[in-house]
Structure formats: structure tokens, C-alpha cells
Amino acid sequence: MNVVIIEDDDVIIESLTLLFRMRWPETKLVSSKLGDKGLELIVDWNPNLVILDLGLPDLDGLEVLKRIRLFSNVPVIILTVRGDEAEIVKGLEYGADDYITKPFKQLEFLARVKALTRRQEVPAIATCYQKGPFRLVSATHRLYLKDKEIALTHTEYLIFYKLLENANVVISHNTLSKMLWGEDYPDSVDAIRVYISRIRQKIHDDSSEPSIILTKTGLGYMLSA
Known part of the structure; x- marks a missing residue:
């Protein structure tokens, strides 16, 4: 599994990296603190999953998500401190596949990732x-x-x-x-x-x-x- 993390907090990046390494040791991860660079990583890596923060230094995360959806249907999980209902609705409307607020529970995060990746693996009944x-x-x-x-x-x-x-x-x-x-x-x-x-x-x-x-x-x- 290839994962792109777009997050400006080193502690969160390290925590997510550790979680993925422990649960899915074969996972390949790359990260960026900037939205523009994160978009480039998605193009270059063609990941199975994107973890996206909304509070980025250069671009608002929702703008990054909007640009992702112009060229890719990659599953995106928003991980952010913005927890009010209006922000959650906006994130889902922009095309996020899930929305998790910080601070997050590690087991819940892993369960959400597992559910999302499982949905990708389910074969369609008809072509x-x-x-x-x-x-x-x-x-x-x-x-x-x-x-x-x-x-x-x-x-x-x-x-x-x-x-x-x-x-x-x-x-x-x-x-x-x-x-x-x-x-x-x-x-x-x-x-x-x-x-x-x-x-x-x-x-x-x-x-x-x-x-x-x-x-x-x-x-x-x-x-x-």
C-alpha cells in the first residue's frame, strides 16, 4: 500500500508513520508539509490512500482536496482539528472519503483506514x-x-x-x-x-x-x- 501524508506537524507525521508500520509493515509512505508538494506526490506516486490535514502553510486543505478531485479518485481521509459540523460537511462535499478530528484515537484511525482499504479491494459484481x-x-x-x-x-x-x-x-x-x-x-x-x-x-x-x-x-x- 502506498500512502501520501499531507500534514505540517512532524509529531503527527511520525505518529501516523509508526501506526502504518506496525499495522501494515509493507506500507510505503511519503509526506509533505505543503499542499502543492503533496499534489505532486499524488501525481508521482499514484497512492492507494491520502491523509490530508486542512491547516497547511501554503494552501487550505480543502483547496488541496478540490484539486485532487480534478485528476484523481484516490481515497482521501481528512485528519484535522476542525471538528465543527459545517467543516465536516464541507470536507465530505469536496470529495473526502472520511473525516477524522484531532486528537484522534489510534485504534479508531486504524479501523477507518482498514474499512476504506477493504472497500477498495471489494471486486465489483459486474464489469x-x-x-x-x-x-x-x-x-x-x-x-x-x-x-x-x-x-x-x-x-x-x-x-x-x-x-x-x-x-x-x-x-x-x-x-x-x-x-x-x-x-x-x-x-x-x-x-x-x-x-x-x-x-x-x-x-x-x-x-x-x-x-x-x-x-x-x-x-x-x-x-x-
């Missing part, structure tokens, strides 16, 4: 899955709405695949949470809501009056096809 106007290509995580190509992050891809595979059936919050994180962890309902909102934006499904991905209050979501 190309089509239903109605949607065609999902597993190899590239690309969604096609008729002839229009739509890029999805890994998390968005998994959610949409689950909904598309079970079109016209309500998929519960608990089912989606277990698929993504291995357990129904706190705040998963809010996180899933943000991912659903991003998917709706990408497929031009009006969030105020959605007609494709329907919210079933208290239950979950259903893709109408």
Missing part, C-alpha cells in the same frame, strides 16, 4: 452494470447517464452501485453504513446524506425535489428506475 439510463463501469468508477460521463469518487461509486443494483428498493442507512465502514458508526447518517447530495448534483437530480434518488425518511434511500 459494466446498466439499468435504465445509467451505465456503471467498475474498472474506471465511471457513471454514464445516457452518453454523458460522470466521475465518481470510490465512496460515491459504492453507494450508487448499491442503489442501482437494488433499484426501486429502499436501502437502509444501516446497510450503507456497514458497506462503507464495516459498522454503523456515529454520524454515518449525516455523512451518507452528504454523499447522496453529491451524487444527486452529479446526475442533475434536484436535491429539493429529487426524482431519481429518493429519500425515505427514517429508512434510507431508493433509486427510482
Whole structure:
């Protein structure tokens, strides 16, 4: 596993490096204290995972994340002291796959990383899955709405695949949470809501009056096809 850490605190970098070495000894890690250099490392290394701080000296971490999503769907975990709900929502909206606040618990961090890497390893059931106007290509995580190509992050891809595979059936919050994180962890309902909102934006499904991905209050979501 190749990991890029974009973090300006040497203590945090050393702590993360130790955690990865202990849990996954084969891991190759590189780090940068600057957002611009971190972006270069992602291009050069093609990592399996990026750990991103938001309080960087040169660029705000959200701007770094925004630029990452212009060229890569690499899983990104935000690790930051910014713990208010607005920042968490913004991070997920910008395309983060998970959001962890500092100070963090080591076991929880490792569990989140394990869940995220496990999601990457889960093979798609079909190379190309089509239903109605949607065609999902597993190899590239690309969604096609008729002839229009739509890029999805890994998390968005998994959610949409689950909904598309079970079109016209309500998929519960608990089912989606277990698929993504291995357990129904706190705040998963809010996180899933943000991912659903991003998917709706990408497929031009009006969030105020959605007609494709329907919210079933208290239950979950259903893709109408």
C-alpha cells in the first residue's frame, strides 16, 4: 500500500508513520508539509490512500482536496482539528472519503483506514452494470447517464452501485453504513446524506425535489428506475 501524508506537524507525521508500520509493515509512505508538494506526490506516486490535514502553510486543505478531485479518485481521509459540523460537511462535499478530528484515537484511525482499504479491494459484481439510463463501469468508477460521463469518487461509486443494483428498493442507512465502514458508526447518517447530495448534483437530480434518488425518511434511500 502506498500512502501520501499531507500534514505540517512532524509529531503527527511520525505518529501516523509508526501506526502504518506496525499495522501494515509493507506500507510505503511519503509526506509533505505543503499542499502543492503533496499534489505532486499524488501525481508521482499514484497512492492507494491520502491523509490530508486542512491547516497547511501554503494552501487550505480543502483547496488541496478540490484539486485532487480534478485528476484523481484516490481515497482521501481528512485528519484535522476542525471538528465543527459545517467543516465536516464541507470536507465530505469536496470529495473526502472520511473525516477524522484531532486528537484522534489510534485504534479508531486504524479501523477507518482498514474499512476504506477493504472497500477498495471489494471486486465489483459486474464489469459494466446498466439499468435504465445509467451505465456503471467498475474498472474506471465511471457513471454514464445516457452518453454523458460522470466521475465518481470510490465512496460515491459504492453507494450508487448499491442503489442501482437494488433499484426501486429502499436501502437502509444501516446497510450503507456497514458497506462503507464495516459498522454503523456515529454520524454515518449525516455523512451518507452528504454523499447522496453529491451524487444527486452529479446526475442533475434536484436535491429539493429529487426524482431519481429518493429519500425515505427514517429508512434510507431508493433509486427510482
